[in-house]
Amino acid sequence: MRGALFAAAACLAALASPAAAQTRLFIASDSTAQTYAANRYPQTGWGQMLPCGMTPDAVVVNRAIGGRSTKSFLAEGRWDSLLAEAKPGDVVLIQFGHNDASTAKPERYAPAATLYRDNLLRMIWEARGRGLVPVLVTPPVRRSFDGARVKTDFAAYSEVMRSLVSSTNTPLLDLEARSADLLQRLGPDGSRKLYLHFTPDDKMAGFPNGIDDDTHFSELGARAMAELVAQELKSLKLPIADKVLATRPDLTRTMPLGSAACR
Structure with a gap:
């Protein structure tokens, strides 16, 4: 009886320990990663x-x-709310840049080399101060071509992220x-x-009048x-990498499913 009680107590202690707590993956980003309601289909975010x-x-x-930059995500208290929700050991993917480059919208605009960099540093250090694992994610490209060559419209912002990898020892998903x-492989039409x-x-349903975006x-x-993010995550030396499936047929579909569901 005593042995059974001891074993039960040990099991409960293990479940309550930080090591047994489930690691979660948080995403701090903009409309390119956002989760959308079904009535917005086919608009879908990679985080979804x-x-x-x-x-x-x-x-x-x-x-x-949608519509957030590092500046507005911080100013609106969204970053603070994320920090309050997360637990030590959780991973935070940080992807901004599209809206930071909005020079015509001062509530969003954050110059790459100055405010954007400072905001990312704040996020990195505050995340670590809470025991979280920050991971930088460079912004995905737009469908923007110069002839047959892809243009990287937010290259200055991505370069800032890459520079922080060595100076802060922060993982990067490029x-x-x-x-x-x-x-580039698919080309302008593909x-x-x-x-x-x-x-x-x-x-x-989400765009009855059509859309070109x-x-x-x-x-x-x-x-x-999401498949590209999963590939990059899988290569990281972080516990969360073990949660990435070895094969991901849901992310490599060539025909739409008609929703954002997993099969």
Whole structure:
């Protein structure tokens, strides 16, 4: 009897220990990663699709929200809320840049070499101060071509992130480079399917009048970007890498499923 009680007590202690706590993956980002309601289909964010490439017990907490930059995400208290929600050991993917470059919107604009860099440093140090694991993610490319060559419209912002890898010893997922390679392989025409290009005849509930958008992702685009993120995550020497599935058919689909569901 005493042995059984001791074993039960040991089991409860192990479950209560930090080592036994479940590691979660938080996403701090913008509309390219955001989770969208079904009535916005086919607009989909890569953070919305990422759970389809991870084990069923993995927990992805997507706090990405459209129109946010490092400046506005901090100013609105969204970063503070994320920190309050996260637990020691949780991983935080930090991807900004698209809206930081919005010079015409002062509430968003953060020059790459100064305020953007300072904001990223704040996020890194505050995350670590809470026992979290920050991971930088360079912004995905737009469907932007100079002739047949892909353009990286947010290169200055990505370079700041890359520079922080060595100076702060922060892991990096280079989504800009990976997405640029993907678009280069697909070309200007083949890459249209990854973004929001639909006519009224396509009868998409979220866009009854059609849409031409080279920034935001379609279902297939979000799946493809999530696959690139999953590949990069798998290569990191972090415990969360073990939660990435070895094969990810949900993220490598070539035909739309018609929703953001996992099969």
